[in-house]
Amino acid sequence: MPTSTFFNLNDSKRAKLLQAAEKEFARAPLPQASIANIVKLAGVSRGSFYQYFNGKEDAFYYLLKIHTDKRRAYFLKLLQEKDGDLMASMDQVFRTMLIELSEEEHLQFLKNAVLNVTHEIEDSFTELFLGKQPEVDAVNQVKDLVDFKKLNIDNKQEFFHVMQILTSVTFRNIVDQLSRNLSHEKAIENFRIEMDLLSKGLSKVKKQV
Amino acid sequence: MPTSTFFNLNDSKRAKLLQAAEKEFARAPLPQASIANIVKLAGVSRGSFYQYFNGKEDAFYYLLKIHTDKRRAYFLKLLQEKDGDLMASMDQVFRTMLIELSEEEHLQFLKNAVLNVTHEIEDSFTELFLGKQPEVDAVNQVKDLVDFKKLNIDNKQEFFHVMQILTSVTFRNIVDQLSRNLSHEKAIENFRIEMDLLSKGLSKVKKQV
């Protein structure tokens, strides 16, 4: 997390910093991004940067958090609109992200993040759907919106794992689309196949209705 | 891939290089690992290193390939032993990796890889199960061993996606165990729950038997 000094800054300076950081992380993925470029873009000294952030990772994850927070709000809104239909909401989130990520410029930052996922980054995407792990409230926030009647689960603990599975698969589909440059149509088809498989189950065992 | 010069080296020198690289990548994850340390350990000059490898990434991914090739062979052997039972084989692979990764020293390299997954690294784990993408033969190699009667799929295309799903979920379970320091018991329980969910399906829809 950025320091209190950073949050004490006036809005325009803070915005300028973030804008500069996002631009640099859009230019190059985290390991290749340079603080020198960020401070040049933001017009502050190198020393200042270290007074605001712990290092470039700090700035990067903060930016990522801002982005995923936005998308989480969207996901929650979708769940409400779709009367708690989890699969339908995931589907919509996937489609929206495909479109967003294909819009040049703006989302290059996210592309770089997605194409250089570390487990921290994947975790942050998991938080998109589940909220921060330690706060169980966030899981509940989603759980309360989901219509369980449509899901094939016996107990509440399983719900957490359902979300884990859906997140992994959705996330990998997004990575795939970007790393293999799939067309939207192909990406959506792949995703649909996998979601169908997840819905109906991979094994041939009798299922209660 | 390493250069031909590297492969022309005599066995002992090649082994020494790889050993040195593995030791350094065990000490620190890819971004923090340094070529200086590798060449010091291997007792060669900096220039030589660049004659063998394109950079540290090159050495890293080559090492990773060696490791995953070994595990792929193990996976194929399991499939045969278990009469093509895919879920049972995945389960066994997961348990074996848990144990291997808990053995200190040796596997620190893999731990560092797993905890700093990039999509390239995850891809390389996917290859563990599916073989290299371009060579469809490799997918077939697995497909031929799998008992389809136990699986709930209609066509062969779906099989590829089944593998993708199983790989994502298995991989994330391994990352989880390492990054959250779960006990083996807890990790195995989580994995079992998710595999059960995958088997029986996430949604309440009638399934043909």
Add this chain to the structure above:
DNA sequence: ATTGACTTATGACATCGTGTCACTTAATAT
């Protein structure tokens, strides 16, 4: 044994990036 063509090895070097620190400047409180 000598030549010469080719392959392999070397380490100094230019370049760039990071994180720190002693110091200055600004803001705020007393």
Add this chain to the structure above:
DNA sequence: ATATTAAGTGACACGATGTCATAAGTCAAT
């Protein structure tokens, strides 16, 4: 007005990367 605290600065030490001119080794053909 002065003291105290916060914010801002850029030179610097350190370490890493990739290159390159040059040296050393190998080996087949003469």
